[in-house]
Amino acid sequence: MTQSPAPLPPPKLRRHLREAASLTHDQVAERVGVARETVRAWESGRTTPRGRRREAYAKLLASLTEADMVTNTQEAARPPQVTVCLNNDPHHPETLGIPEAPEVPGGAGAAGTAGSPGTAGNAGNAGNVPGGSGGPGGQGDPEDPGDPGGRPAGTTLTPVQAFDALYAFCAPALVRQAYLLSGRRELARESVERAFQVAWQRWPEVAVDRDPAGWVRATAYEYALSPWHRFRPRYRHPEPPPSDAADRALLDVLLTLPTPYRRTLLLYDGVGLDLPETAAETEASTPATANRLLHAREAVAARLPELASPSALHRRLAEVASAERLRAAEPTTVRAGSEQRARFWTRAAIAFTVAIIGATALTVRTAPTRYEPAVPPGETVRGVPPRSAPGTLSDAELNLRAKLRSGLQHGPQRLIPLAE
Template identity: 50%
Template sequence: MSRSTADSASSVTLPTPKERRRLREALALSEEQVAEAMGVTKATVRAWETGRSAPRGRKREAYAKLLGTHEPGDAPSSPDSPAASPPAASPASEQPAEPRSLPPSPVRPQAPAKAQTPAPAPAANVRPKAAAKRAAKPPKAPSPSPGIAAGPARKGTPRPQERLKPVEAPPVAEQRPVGPPAVPGLTPEEAFDALYAHAAPGLVHQTYLLTGRRRLSRESVEHAFHRAWERWPEVARDADPVGWVRATAYEYALSPWHRLRRTHKHPDAPPTEAGRRALLTALLELPAPYRRTVLLYEGLGLDLPETAAETEASTPAAAHRLLHARTVLAKRVPELADPDTLHERLGSLVTEAPTTTLPAARAVRSGSERRTRTWTRAVLGVTAVLIGVTGFTAATAPTRYIPVNAPGETVNGVPVRGGPQKLRPEDLELRDKLRSEPNPGPERLIPAAE
């Protein structure tokens, strides 16, 4: 492969990780089918859809063709020609002021099975047999999860049945990150401070709804922003930096190891208001993955594929978690049996103004840098100690084997040697007499008087 071909393949624009997953599900393709077509493993495809990695080279171009987002004019033919670049994402403001509610995806009109999914052209590193088999086989329409599509669609958030139908993929140039427009000319510190001021208060309140512990929620958000500042170049380039911080805070808050800490062993006292207390108590009775799913979908208004991607679960698994959570909440609080009522109650609970006082953004940044320096010094110190011990051992170790001659010692407790005992003088005298005066006859020996 020439250098110009490699540069053109690496400059192909890919959609965001969440959009990659939505496009795959819209094409009715499973992770196994994509992995077989691309010649990679299922774990690699999952890493591409979660944003942990991205394809490179010819695989990047083949992956874009497979998703239907690559056009022949997207990649330049030579290194000198300008490459198409994705829309710039704001490093500081990627979260709307209100709970995010995506517009309903356009639903494809009913058409023959052959016209629904255009067969992608086979590219390099793609198995031709699998590509031909996939192109000749009409895709299966994804079956919506049972029960989730019941009831009218709520405002601003499409029902999962609509979201799981095949949709037309928008051009890459029209995909814009959700959130306010980017503010040019910000330094990394200013961008981080703006992100912290915009998202930290709401995240503290959300983690409190997940855990029921105010102190743990504040600690989780601080930990998430510490990690964000440590990896700020990665977070700044992310299409949804608030989602990155939110996922990190949720993972830390829902860690089971906090039960071993005395300060976080029991939840705080429930609120005094009866409605909020009943809803929060019922929410805390759910398992952690179900609690997180219902909060993201019903509280924040995320789409079902986005909820599944953030919880690192498949879309059907997230749908069934949501169904189970709705059933449990309806049993605990009967007025929440209607999904629209549950969405309204959780949405109003999420948008409440938090009462926790947070440290300043500068203190969070300095704390992250101080922790990084501490861990770096600790690692360097341990490494220096290991090098010193290894060097001392190598310098003082003998160069040849020296056998050890142990001195003799008295051994006690050895049992008496077996066999006949040592003869006494009387025994020796009798033996000599019998040998010297044999009596071959049958007479009986009579003791003679001395």
């Protein structure tokens, strides 16, 4: 008698159970005995496990289901919470357990459960910020589910505290990612600073966003890849390349890739996003994103054959990003710059409006108040003989002309009065 296969939950529920248990793809793959890409395929529904792998995977999901039910029972009595993702990797959200504030101007802080380490490790940044790792410049493993600033879970954050927590959590990683995109250290810092300035100006919207880290990352990427930087005098000349020859070679290959290919490669093989989420962030279809990724990998492997493996490419991206000493500005400086920029544009808008109002008032003041008819066209004046054109000469006029011509042949003669 054939034994029926172990039942499995739907693909979306599989991913939910893994994220609820704060497990990464690597951790699940290690427990089941498969590769990380296989776990991704199982969660997306592209493939289905069979045999012993199916039994091991089903047993793992069953244990995660029991743990999730216990967690839901314990959290049922807690006050409502607002979840704000703080990790660079939206697959593994690093959140803060904070009850929802009743009314907080400018957006509330983050809430939720402690996250897990991301899919792509980076030892160079593990000690800078708490949370999961996330590709080049990713975060280290979390040790405390509380706030990165040292506040215990369950406390209410003001908008300033929530913004500072998000900045401290994401800025170091984003600076390294922007450096891989642009190849310029100063532009990488400026891109991240400008992205967080925009986020602070629109904080009520960003605070309740499903993925605040992804929102800021997309803004920083757009600024770093803007083609208008080539017209700025400070960015006309290339910066000094990395000192290591291998890092310099990889960075040169990345900068030779087209902008969409470079961004897709960094998001998928660097940050560790899934293909649909990479496509959504790059505003492209999933097949187009897959083609970009394949062509980018082929271009890198053609010049650097040792990076043909995705895992090796991911490791080298993290090493190149961590080799540069890139530090982001302080969150207070970013907030001050954002507020200063907002004041400048507000005053400029007010001045422009006042100029328009003044020009309109001057026009109204100097405009004629009555109708002035136009000058009528000219009319023909009657009673004046028309001017005739010269016609043929008469006989007397012809004789006179002949006499004048004949008398002046020898030059002018002196006139002597004669007596008659």
